[in-house]
Amino acid sequence: MSETFKKHTLNPDKxxxxxADYLFNYAVTRVNNSDTAKDLVQETFFAGLKSAKNFEGKAAERTWLVAILKRKIIDHYRKINSNKGKAxxxxxxxxxxxxxGxxxxxxxxxxxxNEADKMIESTELKSTIEQCIDKLPEKYAIVFRMKTIQEFETEEICKELNITASNxxxxIHRARTQLRKCMEDNWFNN
Amino acid sequence: MSKKFNITCDQATTICDKSQYGEVSFLDVIRLKFHFLYCKICGKYSSQNSKMTQVYKMKAEDCKKQIHCLSTEEKVQLKRELQELQELEA
Known part of the structure; x- marks a missing residue:
C-alpha cells in the first residue's frame, strides 16, 4: 500500500x-515588544527566502516559517542572556x-x-502590573510572561528558551517575589 | 523526620509560587504546610501570593483578547524589502 504525501510548495510573493500578521502576533506575545517582533518577522522572511532551496515540501509553508521564527526568537533570548553589564x-x-534562606x-x-478595594479590576491596576513587570530583569520578564500571562506549558517554555525546568x-520564584514587593510599594500600600 | 520536612523560607516560597501553577508535588505541599506552622511571614506571603495570582489572571485574560497585527504601511514596506531581496537572490 503506497502512501501519498502532499508536497508543499513555497510562494514568497504571498x-x-x-x-505576516500570524508571525507578528506569535513573536510579539513572546518578546513583548512590537519593534523587536517586527524585526524578527522581517528576519524570518529573509532567512526563509535565503534557505528556500532547502525546503523539502514536507511541512506546510506556515509551519516551516514558524520554525524559522522560533529559532530567531531563541537567538534573541540568548542575546539578552549574554547582555552582560546591563543594569x-x-x-x-x-x-x-x-x-x-x-x-x-x-x-x-x-x-x-484596603486590600479588597485594591483588588478591583481597573486600568490603573493593569498598568501598575505592567510597570512592575517591565522593572524585572529581561530574562525574568520573558519567562514570567510566558508562564503566567500567556499561560504556556512549562515544557514548551523550557524547549523554546533552552532552559531546564528547575531553572x-x-x-519564576525570583520574578514573583520581586513583583509582589513592587506591587506592595506601588499599588497595595501606595 | 523533621529534617525531611524542614525547609527555609526561600524554599517554602518557591514551593508556594510553584503551587500557583498547580505544579507542586504532594511531598512539597506537606513541607509547605509544616513550614507555615512556625513561619507566619511565609503564611502571609502565601496569602498575598494567591491574590497576586488573581491579578495576573486578570492581566492574562486581558492579553488574550488582544490580537497584534502589522499596519498596512509596515506590510507594504516589508513586501518591498522582500521583493528587493528576491531580485538579488535571482
Missing part, C-alpha cells in the same frame, strides 16, 4: 499577505549568611491596606 534591578529577599528582615512582606522555577 508570504506577507498570508503570514538590572534584581533584589535579594533571602539571607545568604548565617540565616541562609530566611527572609531579610527589612524585606519581609508587609500587610496590605524556570528559580526564575
Amino acid at each position: 508570504w506577507i499577505d498570508n503570514y 538590572e534591578v534584581r533584589m535579594s529577599f533571602y539571607d545568604d549568611g548565617d540565616k541562609e 530566611n527572609w531579610i528582615e527589612e524585606r519581609v512582606p508587609q500587610s496590605w491596606q 524556570l522555577w528559580v526564575i
Whole structure:
C-alpha cells in the first residue's frame, strides 16, 4: 500500500499577505515588544527566502516559517542572556549568611491596606502590573510572561528558551517575589 | 523526620509560587504546610501570593483578547524589502 504525501510548495510573493500578521502576533506575545517582533518577522522572511532551496515540501509553508521564527526568537533570548553589564534591578529577599534562606528582615512582606478595594479590576491596576513587570530583569520578564500571562506549558517554555525546568522555577520564584514587593510599594500600600 | 520536612523560607516560597501553577508535588505541599506552622511571614506571603495570582489572571485574560497585527504601511514596506531581496537572490 503506497502512501501519498502532499508536497508543499513555497510562494514568497504571498508570504506577507498570508503570514505576516500570524508571525507578528506569535513573536510579539513572546518578546513583548512590537519593534523587536517586527524585526524578527522581517528576519524570518529573509532567512526563509535565503534557505528556500532547502525546503523539502514536507511541512506546510506556515509551519516551516514558524520554525524559522522560533529559532530567531531563541537567538534573541540568548542575546539578552549574554547582555552582560546591563543594569538590572534584581533584589535579594533571602539571607545568604548565617540565616541562609530566611527572609531579610527589612524585606519581609508587609500587610496590605484596603486590600479588597485594591483588588478591583481597573486600568490603573493593569498598568501598575505592567510597570512592575517591565522593572524585572529581561530574562525574568520573558519567562514570567510566558508562564503566567500567556499561560504556556512549562515544557514548551523550557524547549523554546533552552532552559531546564528547575531553572524556570528559580526564575519564576525570583520574578514573583520581586513583583509582589513592587506591587506592595506601588499599588497595595501606595 | 523533621529534617525531611524542614525547609527555609526561600524554599517554602518557591514551593508556594510553584503551587500557583498547580505544579507542586504532594511531598512539597506537606513541607509547605509544616513550614507555615512556625513561619507566619511565609503564611502571609502565601496569602498575598494567591491574590497576586488573581491579578495576573486578570492581566492574562486581558492579553488574550488582544490580537497584534502589522499596519498596512509596515506590510507594504516589508513586501518591498522582500521583493528587493528576491531580485538579488535571482
